[in-house]
């Protein structure tokens with residue numbers, strides 16, 4: 001669904017990504033992992049078109065997207081969910097959600113997708129008339145994912161959906177991401193919560209200093225001694241059970 005070849009990108013003359021090769025298979029969940037400042041958000045911004053491609057190529061669903069504008073990539077079904085603080089606090093939950101459909105022209109489809117979002121996140125239906133500024137951190141995260149779904153994506157890119165959330169809420173959000181993937185939406189998720197991300201995903205990439213230092217099936221990465229030492233500790237079986245409950 002998404003293929004990056006030798007992607008270089010950054011800010012002005014500052015190059016952050018230095019030759020990224022990455023593939024996201026249709027229907028899969030892929031995790032992009034790494035420490036602070038390694039280039040994860042930069043990569044998402046480059047794929048969604050917020051940053052220009054300096055070198056290399058990017059194709060999405062068979063289309064060369066390297067020179068397309070962000071809204072053109074969105075229309076193709078490539079949608080980035082920004083970090084949770086970017087919900088509009090003075091707008092209601094429903095207004096925020098409808099905003100996610102701004103690149104679409106089908107009212108019937110939009111209303112049907114609103115119901116789908118409410119089915120994924122029933123708490124948003126309960127709070128649809130509430131100002132989003134009054135929501136909890138977990139509810140705001142659900143809202144921004146829901147807003148991404150309103151663009152009718154083929155692929156959703158999520159930037160640290162677990163950030164600043166309590167473990168129980170993280171589990172709920174990740175279980176919802178799992179359901180969204182099972183409904184047919186391909187997922188690329190950036191995470192610092194490496195354990196949860198590797199339990200959720202089928203495949204993982206680990207980025208350091210703007211290059212991919214390791215990649216592989218999530219099941220293999222989670223038991224890899226180097227990954228364990230750098231990122232993990234403790235047992236994963238229990239979390240896995242809860243995630244698939």
Ligand SMILES: Nc1ncnc2c1ncn2[C@@H]1O[C@H](COP(=O)(O)OP(=O)(O)OP(=O)(O)O)[C@@H](O)[C@H]1O
Nearest residue numbers: 011014016034035036037038039040041042043192
């Ligand atoms: N607007 C910007 N201008 C210049 N440099 C930037 C800008 N945004 C990010 N950077 C730099 O790019 C590098 C990679 O940042 P990026 O946000 O991609 O990291 P990250 O892996 O997402 O980390 P984190 O998890 O901490 O957000 C960092 O060194 C950062 O300082």
